[in-house]
Amino acid sequence: MTVARKILQQQAVVPSWGGRLDTLVENKLTLTHEVAELNLYETFQRAQLVELEFNSPVLTSMLTGKKVMHIDNLKPFEYLPGESLVLPANKLMKIDFPEATVQTPTRCIALTISGDFIQQTVNHLNEEYPRSEPNDQWKVDVNNYHFHNGLEISLLIDKIIRLYRENNVMKPFFIHNSIQELIVRLMQTQARRVLVDQAKQHVNTHRLAYVVEYIRKNLTKTLAIEELSNQACLSKSHFFRLFKNELGMSPIQFILQERIRLAKQILSNPAKSITDACFESGFNSLTHFSSAFRTLERISPRQYKQQVS
Numbered sequence: 001m002t003v004a005r006k007i008l009q010q011q012a013v014v015p016s017w018g019g020r021l022d023t024l025v026e027n028k029l030t031l032t033h034e035v036a037e038l039n040l041y042e043t044f045q046r047a048q049l050v051e052l053e054f055n056s057p058v059l060t061s062m063l064t065g066k067k068v069m070h071i072d073n074l075k076p077f078e079y080l081p082g083e084s085l086v087l088p089a090n091k092l093m094k095i096d097f098p099e100a101t102v103q104t105p106t107r108c109i110a111l112t113i114s115g116d117f118i119q120q121t122v123n124h125l126n127e128e129y130p131r132s133e134p135n136d137q138w139k140v141d142v143n144n145y146h147f148h149n150g151l152e153i154s155l156l157i158d159k160i161i162r163l164y165r166e167n168n169v170m171k172p173f174f175i176h177n178s179i180q181e182l183i184v185r186l187m188q189t190q191a192r193r194v195l196v197d198q199a200k201q202h203v204n205t206h207r208l209a210y211v212v213e214y215i216r217k218n219l220t221k222t223l224a225i226e227e228l229s230n231q232a233c234l235s236k237s238h239f240f241r242l243f244k245n246e247l248g249m250s251p252i253q254f255i256l257q258e259r260i261r262l263a264k265q266i267l268s269n270p271a272k273s274i275t276d277a278c279f280e281s282g283f284n285s286l287t288h289f290s291s292a293f294r295t296l297e298r299i300s301p302r303q304y305k306q307q308v309s
Helices: 002-011 115-128 152-167 172-195 207-217 225-231 236-247 251-267 273-282 287-296 299-309
Strands: 027-032 036-042 047-052 059-062 066-069 077-078 083-087 094-096 106-113 145-148
Touching: 027 145, 036 152, 036 236, 106 152, 106 172, 115 172, 145 172, 152 172, 152 207, 172 207, 207 225, 207 251, 225 236, 225 251, 225 273, 236 251, 251 273, 251 287, 273 287, 273 299, 287 299
Parallel strands: none
Antiparallel strands: 027 036, 036 106, 047 094, 059 083, 059 106, 066 077, 066 094, 083 145
16 A cells, blocks of 8 residues: 555546545445445556445446456456446456556446335336336346447436535435436336347337337338327327337437438448438438438538548
8 A cells, every 4th residue: 555655646646536545446436325326436557357246236337448347157348438237236247447547547437226216116117107018017127238328328327426426405306316217218228229129029029119120111211100100000199108118219219310320321331422321311301411410420421421431
């Protein structure tokens, strides 16, 4: 520890989260709430196989730097900013920090959530917002679930960090509601993975998976809600509500997302132009295409093509 403190003095390491810095590896600031505990981690030197384990279900999320995760018998995998990992209670993680330095620390959070609170939220969702298929139930998959954060989850994580650190008499109330929303967003993200990423496997058993595949096969056509609800054998209002509940977005938003995904594939082809990408992905206006692309991807179609060409 004497050596570590000498290094700290020479390089003037200041923890981003505040408080005293006791070690260069896995510095932690813990903030508590009645249903969840937020742990903020900051690592300033390379290390290997650092062990970490929590006694409650946990959502970890990377903020800066890179880790390599060793969990059970899974192949070690890189863990990068913008990604999260959900794990059950008492799951041992062994973590490498291949790039952490004083100048470029690795930062992440670990949010442990009461199992009872998770179950209460799941039960409430199943009672008030049942899924489209009678045999499906809302649930949180905590079996080493690794995913890229969507915009909503990224914003929620930022909000939760801010709420835990602010001085506000209503803070417990705000945190409670934000954690509950995070659990619901996680369930929607997990449901979306099945219905979107694995749609072909479920077209014969899940009506929304069937609609997802129908949309993909007809992206260049005008797709009305009435047409899609007919494909799902549901009324327009019931279809719209179920689609938004389970995928976390409206049918129109999903169609737009799929058209932009197709446009990106077309733009990756050096022989194709921006105009080709526009009309071949189902847009009928270059202006609308450019605006939608920039909204979803945060860059213009031209900038994207320059990156991938």
